[in-house]
Amino acid sequence: MDGVEAEGRTVNEATEKALEQLGLTRAEVDIEVLSEGRPRLLGFRGEPARVRVTPKPAPPPPQRPPAPAARPEAEYEDEYEEGEEEELPQELRRPPRPAPTPVPVDAADVEVAVNVLKDLIRLMGLEAEVTAREPITAGDGIGMIQAVLDVEGEDLGLLIGRRGQTLASLQYLLNLIVAKQTNKRVAFGVDVDGYRRRREEALVSLAKRTASRVRGTGRSVTLEPMPPNERRIIHLALADDPNVMTVSIGEGEGRKVAITPTR
Structure with missing residues (x-):
């Protein structure tokens, strides 16, 4: 390949x-x-x-369905509509991905990341506490990041921005600086006052409701476009449901998740 x-x-x-x-x-x-x-x-x-x-070179794998081409503010569950029912071509359907595995953690890298994030917040004229913890859920970024840096304080909406866009930029800048300071590739997640956890809960609820609708009608439903981290939450929320499959379709900012019944 x-x-x-x-x-x-x-x-x-x-x-x-x-x-x-x-x-x-x-x-x-x-x-x-x-x-x-x-x-x-x-x-x-x-x-x-x-x-x-x-x-990587490997023995020929078992035959699998073809993968699709290519694979963050209102912050609550009604931000995205459940989408329209439609029939998806058979080639776009695939089994759910396996559950993610934890990423190894380097305590020295975590300490550097916490200090860098504190400095960035201070430069923005804000005061907040920063603590590190292990990622637990898909919304945390389990399987993709070393640790989640939780930011808590008063009037921190500036750090989140519209639909989490400022938070995404802050996380990107943090990882860029830490990578230069440690001379290694790193991946840290940032959450502000539990924003990402609330978004994850809303998206999981949306995924479960839509899956129930798909099971009831037997027809596929395509959700509204979402950023990659939120599409990943939808995929993992339904990974263990034997009655539905998920697939990302579309391009760029229009990329979305389709939920389809297993046949």
């Missing part, structure tokens, strides 16, 4: 897209970072991160 190149706002996002194209996990591929990209800050145009992902 040939490798693929993919772009995203972050190296992790680009890697996830490439893995989805290949239908493989991180353990099954070699990842080459072509460009770490540059975030859009203070009105200046950013550049996407770009990676090349190549499958």
Whole structure:
């Protein structure tokens, strides 16, 4: 199988897209970072991160369904509509992905990340407490990050922004700085006053309701477009449901999750 190149706002996002194209996990591929990209800050145009992902040599795997092409404010569950029923082509259907495994944690890296995040928040003129913990759920980023940095304080809405966009930029900037200070690739998640946990609960509820609708009607339902981290929550929320499958379809900011009955 040939490798693929993919772009995203972050190296992790680009890697996830490439893995989805290949239908493989991180353990099954070699990842080459072509460009770490540059975030859009203070009105200046950013550049996407770009990676090349190549499958590792392995014995021929069992036959599997073809993978689809390529694979954050209202913050509550009514932000996304449940979508319209439709029939999906058979080639877009696939089994759910396996549950993620924890990422090894380096205590020294975590300490650096906590201190960098405190400095960034202070530079924004805000006061907050920062604590680190292990990722537990898909919304935390389990299987993708080393630790979640929880930020707590008063009047921290500025750190979240519309639909979590400022929070996403803050997380990207944090990882960029920590990577330069530690001279290694790192991945840390940032949550502010439990925002990501509330979003995850809302998305899981949406996924379960929609799956129930799909089971009842026997027809596929496509959700509204979502960013990669939220699509991942939908996928994992339904990974153990034997009656439905999920697949990401579309391109760019229009990418969305379709939930389809198993046949």
